[in-house]
Amino acid sequence: MIALAAMLVLTAGCGSTTTPSPKVMPASGGLSEVLQRGTVRVCSTGDYRPFTYRDPAGTWSGLDIDMANDMAGRLGVRVVLVPTTWASLVDDLNTKCDVAMGGISITLKRAEQALYSAPYLRDGKAAIVRCADSSKFPTLTEIDRPGVRVVVNPGGTNAEFDKDHLHNAQVVTYPDNNTILSQIISGAADVMITDTSEIRWQVSRNPQLCGESLDHPFTFSQKAYLIARPAADLQQWINQWLNITLNDGTYAALSQKYFGAVTGP
Structure with missing residues (x-):
């Protein structure tokens, strides 16, 4: 019995050493x-x-x-x-x-x-493009074509939308959401699909950019x-x-x- 007890203590000790509990901060207490x-x-x-x-x-x-x-x-x-x-x-x-x-x-x-x-x-998803290219991308069908470059910021609902709805266009990930629209202005990308609220704000401050499907967005959110x-x-x-x-x-x-x-x- 003494030997068995010693074995159990040794086993428990080994378990606690090899699998330490991760340190996790508690969620909000309300x-x-x-x-x-x-x-x-x-x-x-x-x-x-x-x-x-x-x-x-x-x-x-x-x-x-x-x-x-x-x-x-x-x-x-x-x-x-x-x-x-x-x-x-x-x-x-x-x-x-x-x-x-x-x-x-x-x-x-x-x-x-x-x-x-x-x-x-x-809100809802719509497209923002160069105003000079507005006639090229009136609908999602026109956007989802081979050769069209759609720029997206990773990790959010824009990326989820592109994954679910774009099957032919080239989706290009760009990590900095603060400067992402520079890719469209410079010609490095053609379209970004994002929320109508962001598009309205951005086009009001940049005359080179125009929104498509703002009154009839692709989704409801x-x-x-x-x-x-x-x-x-x-x-x-x-x-x-x-x-x-x-x-x-x-x-x-x-x-x-x-x-x-x-x-x-």
């Missing part, structure tokens, strides 16, 4: 933890104007950055912005943040891994905020805050500032 901490941690990519932008000096701006500050102000806490990428958005949310903000589309895949707020903006599980109480608070901002003029003023028009869900 509204009470945010209030106790005095900060709300917001994950954002910083590369998707007009929703979120982080300049080379580290300064943040954008519609959803302004919304994050309004949210924190009404909570009575401080915003801590956490840089992330589209590919690591959900993982970073569930290990480093309380909420993710910055033009995030509602998808069923993300909904399996995190909580969504109520939507605040209706909505923008919302992602909340780390299992923070259902924080999700409920954010939904109530969104409802107020959509009706007290806060969101309307920001929408007018960034889009030149009031947009909604």
